[in-house]
Amino acid sequence: DLQSFLDHLRVERRLAARTVAMYGEALARLQAAAAKSNVALRSAQPHHVRGWMAQLRSAGLGPRSIAIALAAWRGLFRWWGRQGVVPVNPVEGVRPPKAAKPLPKALSVEQAVVLAEHQTQHTRPALAARDHAIAELLYGSGLRIGEVLGLDVQAGPNAAGWLDLADATAHVLGKGSKRRSVPVGTAALDALRAWLRARPALAAYGEPALFVSQRGTRLTPNQLR
Numbered sequence: 001d002l003q004s005f006l007d008h009l010r011v012e013r014r015l016a017a018r019t020v021a022m023y024g025e026a027l028a029r030l031q032a033a034a035a036k037s038n039v040a041l042r043s044a045q046p047h048h049v050r051g052w053m054a055q056l057r058s059a060g061l062g063p064r065s066i067a068i069a070l071a072a073w074r075g076l077f078r079w080w081g082r083q084g085v086v087p088v089n090p091v092e093g094v095r096p097p098k099a100a101k102p103l104p105k106a107l108s109v110e111q112a113v114v115l116a117e118h119q120t121q122h123t124r125p126a127l128a129a130r131d132h133a134i135a136e137l138l139y140g141s142g143l144r145i146g147e148v149l150g151l152d153v154q155a156g157p158n159a160a161g162w163l164d165l166a167d168a169t170a171h172v173l174g175k176g177s178k179r180r181s182v183p184v185g186t187a188a189l190d191a192l193r194a195w196l197r198a199r200p201a202l203a204a205y206g207e208p209a210l211f212v213s214q215r216g217t218r219l220t221p222n223q224l225r
Contacts, residue, residue: 139188
């Protein structure tokens with residue numbers, strides 16, 4: 001039966017040889033698990049499938065490999081269902097474990113040092129101080145660029161984030177509208193103090209943003225390019 005299903009995938013479905021091979025491996029695992037549990041494959045129930053999936057996890061298979069195995073198992077039972085040899089598909093409601101989300105790509109040490117030591121070519125000292133403060137804050141706090149540019153000078157009811165120099169922390173509203181506080185290093189604090197001394201030369205009256213553009217309003221990521 002299993003070989004007939006693989007032939008169906010290869011000849012009628014015209015799946016790639018590598019895909020058919022992976023399905024073959026997955027079906028071999030299914031057959032071994034059913035035999036170990038003394039369960040006829042055509043009599044398998046959802047609780048059997050969940051148990052067999054847990055065995056794959058215990059054997060060290062990752063979420064992606066388990067998802068491929070479940071896809072093969074589900075396809076087999078669907079094929080049997082079309083033939084009328086099984087009443088239900090026991091894999092239909094079974095979902096693979098979620099894969100862990102990868103961490104955001106970080107700068108290498110060399111890239112971070114170059115960024116922190118970068119000397120801007122602005123002729124206006126205020127712009128140079130601003131860009132240096134942004135670079136130091138990104139390097140020293142681990143904040144995203146959107147979080148940095150969303151900072152206000154002071155805390156307020158409408159502030160997405162703000163800087164507390166006295167406490168050496170930045171308070172931000174991140175993904176999922178979750179607030180968090182991060183420490184700010186000494187080099188970043190020095191650069192921020194220098195920028196705050198220069199900021200009045202650029203900022204429009206009443207502008208709450210910590211980092212402003214040449215127009216005096218909140219700086220955007222596009223204006224940094």
